[in-house]
Amino acid sequence: MSETTEETKRTGIESDQSVETTSGETDEQVRExxxxxxxxxxxxxxxxxxxxxxxxxxxxxxxxIEIPENSVxxxxxxxxxxxxxxxxxxxxxxxxxxxxxVDGSVRIGGQEIYQEGVNLVELxxxxxxxxxxxxxxxxxxxxxxSYGPEKHGDLQTGLLARLLDRSDEAEREQLVExxxxxxxxxxxxxxxxxxxxxxxxxxxxxxxxxxxxxxxxPEVILMDxxxxxxxxxxxxxxxxxxxxxxxEYTVVIVTHNMQQAARISDQTAVFxxxxxxxxxxxxxxxxxxxxxxxxEDYITGKFG
Amino acid sequence: xxxxxxxxxxxGETTETNxxxxxxxxxxxxxxxxxxxxxxxxxxxxxRLAGVAVPTLLGLILSALGVTVIAFGVGSSLGYVETQPxxxxxxxxxxxxxxxxxxxxxxxxxxxxxxGGLTWLPVAALVGGGAFAVTALSxxxxxxxxxxxxxxxxxxxxxxxxxxxxxxVWELDFEQQASFTAEFVIxxxxxxxxLLAGWAAAKAYGGFGARGRHMGAYxxxxxxxxxxxxxxxxLVGFTAVKGIPGLVDGARFPFSIPxxxxxxxxxxxxxxxxxxxxxxxxxVVGAVLFAVPLGVGAAIFxxxxxxxxxxxxxxxxxxxxLWSTPSIVFGLFGFAFLVPRFGGxxxxxxxxxxxxxxxxxxxxxxSREAILAVPDEYRDASAALGVSKWQTIRSVVLPAALPxxxxxxxxxxxxxAGETAPILLTMTGGTFVPGSQTVDVIGGFEFTGSPPFxxxxxxxxxxxxxxxQLYALITAGVGLGDNVSNPEQFQxxxxxxxxxxxxxxxxxxxxxxxxxxxxxxx
Numbered sequence: 115m116s117e118t119t120e121e122t123k124r125t126g127i128e129s130d131q132s133v134e135t136t137s138g139e140t141d142e143q144v145r146e147x148x149x150x151x152x153x154x155x156x157x158x159x160x161x162x163x164x165x166x167x168x169x170x171x172x173x174x175x176x177x178x179i180e181i182p183e184n185s186v187x188x189x190x191x192x193x194x195x196x197x198x199x200x201x202x203x204x205x206x207x208x209x210x211x212x213x214x215x216v217d218g219s220v221r222i223g224g225q226e227i228y229q230e231g232v233n234l235v236e237l238x239x240x241x242x243x244x245x246x247x248x249x250x251x252x253x254x255x256x257x258x259x260s261y262g263p264e265k266h267g268d269l270q271t272g273l274l275a276r277l278l279d280r281s282d283e284a285e286r287e288q289l290v291e292x293x294x295x296x297x298x299x300x301x302x303x304x305x306x307x308x309x310x311x312x313x314x315x316x317x318x319x320x321x322x323x324x325x326x327x328x329x330x331x332p333e334v335i336l337m338d339x340x341x342x343x344x345x346x347x348x349x350x351x352x353x354x355x356x357x358x359x360x361x362e363y364t365v366v367i368v369t370h371n372m373q374q375a376a377r378i379s380d381q382t383a384v385f386x387x388x389x390x391x392x393x394x395x396x397x398x399x400x401x402x403x404x405x406x407x408x409x410e411d412y413i414t415g416k417f418g
Numbered sequence: 419x420x421x422x423x424x425x426x427x428x429x430g431e432t433t434e435t436n437x438x439x440x441x442x443x444x445x446x447x448x449x450x451x452x453x454x455x456x457x458x459x460x461x462x463x464x465x466r467l468a469g470v471a472v473p474t475l476l477g478l479i480l481s482a483l484g485v486t487v488i489a490f491g492v493g494s495s496l497g498y499v500e501t502q503p504x505x506x507x508x509x510x511x512x513x514x515x516x517x518x519x520x521x522x523x524x525x526x527x528x529x530x531x532x533x534g535g536l537t538w539l540p541v542a543a544l545v546g547g548g549a550f551a552v553t554a555l556s557x558x559x560x561x562x563x564x565x566x567x568x569x570x571x572x573x574x575x576x577x578x579x580x581x582x583x584x585x586x587v588w589e590l591d592f593e594q595q596a597s598f599t600a601e602f603v604i605x606x607x608x609x610x611x612x613l614l615a616g617w618a619a620a621k622a623y624g625g626f627g628a629r630g631r632h633m634g635a636y637x638x639x640x641x642x643x644x645x646x647x648x649x650x651x652x653l654v655g656f657t658a659v660k661g662i663p664g665l666v667d668g669a670r671f672p673f674s675i676p677x678x679x680x681x682x683x684x685x686x687x688x689x690x691x692x693x694x695x696x697x698x699x700x701x702v703v704g705a706v707l708f709a710v711p712l713g714v715g716a717a718i719f720x721x722x723x724x725x726x727x728x729x730x731x732x733x734x735x736x737x738x739x740l741w742s743t744p745s746i747v748f749g750l751f752g753f754a755f756l757v758p759r760f761g762g763x764x765x766x767x768x769x770x771x772x773x774x775x776x777x778x779x780x781x782x783x784x785s786r787e788a789i790l791a792v793p794d795e796y797r798d799a800s801a802a803l804g805v806s807k808w809q810t811i812r813s814v815v816l817p818a819a820l821p822x823x824x825x826x827x828x829x830x831x832x833x834x835a836g837e838t839a840p841i842l843l844t845m846t847g848g849t850f851v852p853g854s855q856t857v858d859v860i861g862g863f864e865f866t867g868s869p870p871f872x873x874x875x876x877x878x879x880x881x882x883x884x885x886x887q888l889y890a891l892i893t894a895g896v897g898l899g900d901n902v903s904n905p906e907q908f909q910x911x912x913x914x915x916x917x918x919x920x921x922x923x924x925x926x927x928x929x930x931x932x933x934x935x936x937x938x939x940x
Contacts, residue, residue: 210798212725235806252938261805261813265809326803
């Protein structure tokens with residue numbers, strides 16, 4: 115466990131060399147190179163030899179990657195290449211799919227999450243998730259935001275609490291306001307917190323989902339194509355929001371939109387068909403000067 | 419595409435021909451309503467309407483309708499009317515018409531012409547084949563109007579000439595006595611003729627082609643839907659008209675309606691059915707209280723917890739089987755299993771449980787569907803916040819599924835509230851129950867000195883319920899004696915009250931569903 119954490123503390127000397135590498139190498143050689151990729155800052159996730167099977171389908175094939183703290187990491191690749199599967203491994207949402215089998219190691223802050231006795235409640239509080247299509251609960255905007263903390267017992271708002279004079283009504287209001295402000299939604303919904311969340315527009319619903327995710331005070335936010343169902347204006351709002359969030363949170367985002375990945379991410383990981391992680395590095399380097407020919411083909415639109 | 423006419427993009431304003439088509443459609447609709455009225459005997463076949471004998475009147479209108487429809491088809495095919503017909507009316511129409519004309523040809527050959535043996539068969543086949551050929555092979559304007567209009571005209575002429583009059587009977591030579599009477603044949607034939615002519619006229623109104631087919635289908639669907647609503651209204655209206663005199667007998671408004679406030683006793687000026695009403699209400703309440711928690715709980719287990727496999731399949735088959743089990747079988751089960759265990763006599767509690775067993779499968783099936791219909795995104799979102807499964811079910815899944823669950827309960831209550839057979843065997847005592855014996859479940863609870871420390875004798879007593887009372891009064895003829903002065907009025911009033919009780923359960927259910935839906939949406 116300590117091996118990998120120490121590895122990551124090296125700073126990026128070799129990454130400069132890999133930029134100069136010309137394309138045309140085999141995937142194996144490229145992989146060797148980006149394994150040397152190092153970044154400034156602490157490692158949040160250290161993933162090693164991660165394999166995922168859905169029945170006979172080999173969805174992820176030996177993925178190893180380290181994701182730095184307080185940055186935006188984009189996962190790109192063609193449909194069905196395992197990006198979403200990989201994302202869902204990071205907070206063990208794949209447990210919810212019965213046929214899924216996960217093999218390998220994922221460490222968050224040095225702690226293995228694929229072992230006996232992992233507290234899933236705590237893991238998912240730390241690693242929040244925003245889904246592809248906005249999925250607010252059919253409840254009021256306020257209830258949507260305070261749902262998580264209430265269910266975790268951090269907020270007492272029920273009838274009993276009110277009768278016993280232990281109600282956290284004020285804390286709840288503060289929490290709702292803070293999360294909605296952080297999600298850049300407060301100004302739009304300030305006056306109608308009691309309205310049903312399903313009455314919001316798609317972009318507002320997605321920001322509400324981000325606010326809901328922030329309410330349990332996560333360290334990491336996983337986003338699975340959060341803007342794919344939104345119009346360009348709503349998308350740009352979400353993108354701005356992601357950049358702001360990356361100051362405080364570690365953001366891992368799956369996207370189909372390569373311009374989006376280039377705009378908002380610090381690191382980019384490219385998955386290609388077969389569930390392989392083919393290239394990983396600084397976003398500028400991956401987009402401007404990819405090491406692998408397959409990645410170059412994909413990025414320039416010749417494939418995928 | 420030679421010969422195919424192009425539709426105009428803009429269809430011109432209403433012309434005289436269009437107006438005639440609308441009149442024809444309206445006539446057909448009126449005929450449809452008249453034939454239904456005659457079928458339900460609201461209109462007497464042997465009576466007179468506007469000074470003309472009913473069959474003659476029907477025949478005249480049908481003939482006129484038939485001629486109009488044929489005129490439309492011929493006019494269109496000769497180019498007098500501007501239409502956009504397809505090359506053929508299509509296979510389905512041809513099959514329907516050939517079947518119809520096969521029957522007509524066979525009947526004419528065997529009955530009117532009196533051809534014996536099987537000689538009617540070639541005639542029928544010839545006529546049916548001819549109708550098929552005319553419909554399928556000629557252009558749509560002729561193909562869809564000529565067979566329909568001719569049938570309409572023929573039916574009309576048969577009525578006008580008195581070939582089938584009010585006293586006409588066709589004895590079938592079976593060993594059993596079976597016969598078609600004019601009361602059945604005239605309305606049925608009118609119904610068919612009106613439907614066909616209306617359909618053809620609607621097609622003509624739309625100028626045939628795609629738009630015409632749309633119009634024809636629209637008319638059929640519209641008539642179908644309105645006749646369903648019509649039947650419901652006739653049913654409720656009939657019961658209300660018959661039942662209201664008994665219901666308001668001796669009523670002094672605002673607050674004295676003896677029929678629903680009294681039982682039956684010698685000293686009452688006006689007799690009533692209060693014990694049966696209260697019995698029915700408690701019965702339904704008890705069954706719902708028993709079945710809903712069990713059914714919803716099982717549905718949650720099956721959808722959220724159980725692995726899909728042998729067990730869930732077995733439960734599915736069992737619930738479907740249970741739902742289609744005849745109610746008398748439930749009654750027998752209650753009689754043989756529950757009654758001996760609750761003191762040996764029929765009791766309210768056995769009735770409640772028996773009806774609860776009947777309600778259980780429907781609640782289970784509909785709750786399951788409702789829970790399955792809750793989007794998985796809600797569950798994912800909740801899980802991604804680290805909320806446990808049970809809390810997710812309680813605070814997200816169940817609220818979202820509630821309207822569906824309530825719908826299931828409404829349907830189930832509609833079935834069990836009117837059940838007679840099971841309560842006949844498990845619950846009911848006398849038919850005419852005095853008001854003093856009205857079951858009092860709430861007041862019946864009492865504390866006892868020995869475990870279980872609470873007892874409720876009222877639950878263990880036989881009582882009565884509206885459907886049972888109705889059954890006993892009408893079918894079995896029980897108790898038609900001195901107590902009730904006007905038995906028929908009493909029966910219909912009981913039926914009306916039963917209808918009202920069931921409808922109020924519906925109203926409560928629909929209100930609850932509306933409330934839960936609103937909570938989800940605003």
